[in-house]
Amino acid sequence: MQPIGTIHSPYTRIENMPIQPRGARDVEGSVHVREEFAEGLRDLDGFSHIYLLYHFHKAGEPRLTVVPFLDTTPRGVFATRSPLRPNPIGLSIVEVVRIEGTTIVIKGVDILDGTPLLDIKPYIPAFDAVENAASGWMTARPEDVEKTRSDDRFR
Numbered sequence: 001m002q003p004i005g006t007i008h009s010p011y012t013r014i015e016n017m018p019i020q021p022r023g024a025r026d027v028e029g030s031v032h033v034r035e036e037f038a039e040g041l042r043d044l045d046g047f048s049h050i051y052l053l054y055h056f057h058k059a060g061e062p063r064l065t066v067v068p069f070l071d072t073t074p075r076g077v078f079a080t081r082s083p084l085r086p087n088p089i090g091l092s093i094v095e096v097v098r099i100e101g102t103t104i105v106i107k108g109v110d111i112l113d114g115t116p117l118l119d120i121k122p123y124i125p126a127f128d129a130v131e132n133a134a135s136g137w138m139t140a141r142p143e144d145v146e147k148t149r150s151d152d153r154f155r
Contacts, residue, residue, distance in 0.1 A: 003116035004040075005033040005102075007054060009109045014058060017150045019069045020081070021092050021108040022142060029094075029109035031117060033102040040120075045099050049123035050106075054090045055116040056083035059154055069148055070140040079136060083154050090115075093123050 009029035011017045018024040031052065033041060044050070061084065067073065068080040077085055090111065097105040104120075140148075 001118065003034075003055065003118060004037045004120075005031055005117040007031050007052060007109070007111045007113075007115040007117050009111050009113045009115075011111070012113050014112060014150055014154070015152055017112065018110040018146075019148050019150055021094060021110045023146045023148065024110040025108050025146070027109050028097065028105065028107050029111070029113075031104040031106060031120070033104070033117070033120075035102060038102045041099060041102065041104070044096070044104070044120070044122065047096060047122040047124075049093055049095050050104070051119075051121040051123055052090075052092050052094055052106075052111070052117060053119040053121070054092075054111060055118055056085070056088035056090050057114075057116055058112060059083035059085075059088045062086045062088070066154070069150070071137065073137070075137065089118065 007029065010027060063084045064077050065074045066077050066080055066082040066084055068075055068082055083090060092110055094106040094108045097107050
């Protein structure tokens, strides 16, 4: 697997970043897709949101149990969004502001600057919106997610 591009954002340090796109709603960034993948961007401009799949390239060693943000209880890593995973792959839904050649200007970016981009997929409400979904142990309110910032626990 090789990166198809790079994600750019205002965040140059892991500490004090939003922990989810909801906490970065108005933060702009960009996705720079490598030229050899430019044709793959065709028809993407009709979508308001996209999924970015990326490599948590600055994450620490994988752990099977972590204490996630907004919680104090150790949890199985697969029940969290911790970057300390056996395969450190991140996922964010971001808003497409515009596409300029091989650059996608995005909003709602909660990703470290320079992060390797693995894939892009369109967000399609008819496929992706799930009614009556359960959130397991997570009981945080949306406003808690918006204001919470990262620390160094996942280095």
